[in-house]
Amino acid sequence: MKTLRQTYLLTLLLFVLLANNASAQGQVPITLTVPEGVATSDDRIELRTSNDGASFTTIAATLERQQDGSWTGSFTPGNRPFEYKYYIISSTGVEEPEGWANRKYYPKQKRERFNDVLHFMGGPLLTKNTIITIRLNVNQLSLNGEAPDAVGVMGSYGDLSWNVPDGVTHLQDQGNGIWEAAVNFPAGTTADFPIKFVWEYEGVWRWEYLPGFVDHLLVLDPEASTYTAEFSYNPSTGRVEVVQGTGLQVNNYTAAAETYGGTRNYEYYRAMELIDQGDYFGAQAMYARYRSHYRETFNDDFHGYLSRVLNSNGQTELALSIVEDWYNKAPDPYRKAHYRYLKGSVLMNSGRRAESRQAMQEVLTLAPEYDQEAIRGHALQSIGYSYLKEEDPSEVLKAREALNQLIEEHPNEQMRRVGWEYLVQAGEKGRSKNVLRRAMNGLKDTGTSSQKQRTRIRWVEMRLEDEELMDSTFTDDLEWLEWTVNDPERRDRVRLLKADWQIKQGLRQQAMETLLEVEGGGKTGANADRARIKLRELDAEWEQKRRRGDRNRNSRSTSADSTGGNQ
Incomplete structure (x- = not known):
């Protein structure tokens, strides 16, 4: 009897430990609604995850069909963001992914259940x-x-x-x-x-x-x-x-929304169309219909577009009140950060820049990591841009902190390039040569090869026009452009800059040779015309110097003759 009791207690303890372990791992139930006729009881539905948004090879859960027609299962989301899709596997092994765009999961959402609807099928x-x-x-x-x-x-x-x-x-x-x-x-x-x-x-x-x-x-x-x-x-x-x-x-969003209902996201399309037509209440009602089918969705821009349209139509206070209501109803920091960003955008577009920066600072507090559609990066960009709109140069230079943070943290190179572009503006408007020099040197190494070429050309021009901006990288940039630029027009533009540099260095003969490369062979266009003008200027300058030299020599000769004659 004692042995049986010990066995029972050990079994019970093991069951409790396993249950606690499952709970610690964060098992989350899944309920998937599937449109009629899309999948049969002979099929299998899998939830597959991806880290890159392209390859969905990890089977996170296999769902089973219930008597009410829904499909259920569970899995452990973990503590990292990922993208996921549902796949239908037929009895013959044919795999069909859902047609809806990749679904996204962020740990900050802390979802206790996945209530999804299978879209774009049937x-x-x-x-x-x-x-x-x-x-x-x-x-x-x-x-x-x-x-x-x-x-x-x-x-x-x-x-x-x-x-x-x-x-x-x-x-x-x-x-x-x-x-x-x-x-x-x-x-x-x-x-x-x-x-x-x-x-x-x-x-x-x-x-x-x-x-x-x-x-x-x-x-x-x-x-x-x-x-x-x-x-x-x-x-x-x-x-x-x-x-x-x-x-x-x-x-034809109206017809599509009625025809396909919850199996598509066309109610969302129709809601956005109603905003364009000025039917804001109708738009919100249609959006509510859409969200009744797409409960898990949070990557749409309905709220952002509605608030922007209201604001542009002079209904700023209505836009702010709606955004504040959505913020108060938001269930997690992820959504609250989104609505605070919308508030900051409305305020910015209304010219209330200080209030906008305050709202964007709240976004940074709510969204400390880059797992939320880069909303933190957009908030930093907005703060920097807001300071750039100020008239006081000391206020403008305050943009540097936000822009430097954007440049250092953001994973997307084009977003970092925007940060450098704004920092260039901060240097120009704030009258800081050091900031401008650092920003241009950062911008020239960010972006596509074409963008880098364009920036270096711009940077060479700026330093030729302003000696105070000149630095040790100038000749390296000019040489880099000579080696990398293949487009004929852009290459001739680089040669014109090289000629300007040679003229500044007193290298007249080399400058003329460079300019002849630009205008030679009967070339036409703005670059060739500029080269001919510069060549004429150099010729005229040389002619003036020659004539001045002749006059000086004649003057000395006359003076010598006069002296000799008096003796």
Whole structure:
């Protein structure tokens, strides 16, 4: 009897230890809602995680189908951020990932349950291989007066991908600002899918601007024989807008929201459209419908866009009251940091810079780590920019602390480049040569190769114009440009700078040889014209010196003759 009792106690103790261990590991239950017809009881659903957002090979949990149609399971999220997707594995072994963008988990969310809904699965499918001609007019699109170097389209299905730059589907230049691509979608592809345009300047791909996380929506008629989607960039709105569609509907968010309901995020698209139309209450109601299906989602920009639109329409106080209400209802520091950032943005756009900086400082307190869509970096950037708007030079220089922190901490090179750009402005507006010199030397080594070239050219020009900025890196920068610049126009610009430097050093003959390289061979253009002007100036200067020398020699000769004659 004693032995049985000891065995029972040991078993009970072991059970308690195992239960405590599971609790310590943080097992979190999963309840997944799956649209009707998407998965059967013969299928298997797995939750897979990824550290890089591209490869989902780690099976974190296998879900089981319940009598009510839901799928349940559990897993241990751990203490590091990650991205995840649900995969349906059929009885024959075919794997199908959900079509929804990567889901994201942050430890600060401290989620006690994963209540997810399987999205972008089910609905009509294409019955045959389908080619869609996608055409974009960017005739009026420019950056610093330059047309884009390349144009691409992104998306979820067929030949498309959301991976930049490797997954960009390039449009071909048809002339007159028209770019076009024929994109293939195989049979079995869903008949509705999002796309979005990108364009490249100086090696950097830039996404087109649409209200946060909204894409262009194509809904195909499976019975049509020809499919074309035409778009055009509108410089007055800064957006790519629909021209027409053949065999498909483009951006009909109202119909899509009603047709697909919770199996898609088109209610979100419609909510953003209602904001544009000025129906703010209708937008919030539609957004509530969307969130009833997407309870776990927090990477949309509905609140940010609504607050910005209200603010730009003179309804600042309403925007602030709404943002404050969302802040008070936010369940964790992650969301509270987001709403404090929105408050700071509204205040900044209203010219209340001191209050904006205070709100952004709260963001830094709430978001001490870079696991929250880089919101900390954006807050630092906003603080720096806010100080730059002040008139007092001493206030402007206060931007340095936030910008230095952004440069030192942020993992994204383009964000660090923004920090250096702002620090350049701080040096210029704060009249600090040391700050300006340090900022330009940092900026020239940050970004793409084209950006580095452009910055070094700018930095060489600045030092040639202001001797107080000259430093020991000047000649190294000039030599670096001579070795790395291949573009003919940019190379000639570098040669012009080299000639200016040679002239300053008194190296007239070398300067003329450099200028002849720029204007020789009958070249045309601004650089060649500048070279010819400089050559004429050097010739005129040399002629003046020659004539002055002749006069001096004649004067000495006359003086000698006069003296000799008197003797």
